[in-house]
Amino acid sequence: MKTRLIGENDLEECARLYAQVFSSEPWNEDWTLEHAFNRLSHFYKSMGFLGVLLENESVVSFALGNWEPFYFGNMFYLREMCTHTRFQANGYGSRVYTALENELRANSVNSIYLTTEREIPAASFYQSNGFSYSEKMGFYAKRLNS
Secondary structure, eight states: OEEEEOOGGGHHHHHHHHHHHHTSTTTOOOOOHHHHHHHHHHHHHSTTEEEEEEESSSEEEEEEEEEEEETTEEEEEEEEEEEOGGGTTTTHHHHHHHHHHHHHHHTTEEEEEOOOOTTSHHHHHHHHTTOOOOSSOOOOOOOOOO
16 A cells, blocks of 8 residues: 555545545435535645545545644644545554655644544544644534524
């Protein structure tokens, strides 16, 4: 298996994996291939995009987001990361995350932030990869549709 940067031609396969993973436990979200493709394409076309995938004959795992300037340097917002359900808990997610982190360092990014649900396995995955829960910051949400 090898890691490499995500290109535009990879978006459909990544979207297929994304829809499969996030439509399964523990998320059980209603993702279609079209919705997943639109989401990943949006990030891909945004300034500061950077993404890494791990592939064998097909995409096994990927991580992507956008870097942005901040007063103390460049920050990266890890927007999406997923690993095929058959390959979870086998080190593949950590492998793709490490490759992403190496790319970010090479591009002068000095911090990473993300949001995830606290009660799902992804939270402990991020903690095992050096992330800490921020007591200082809050995440706020507001629905605009009734």
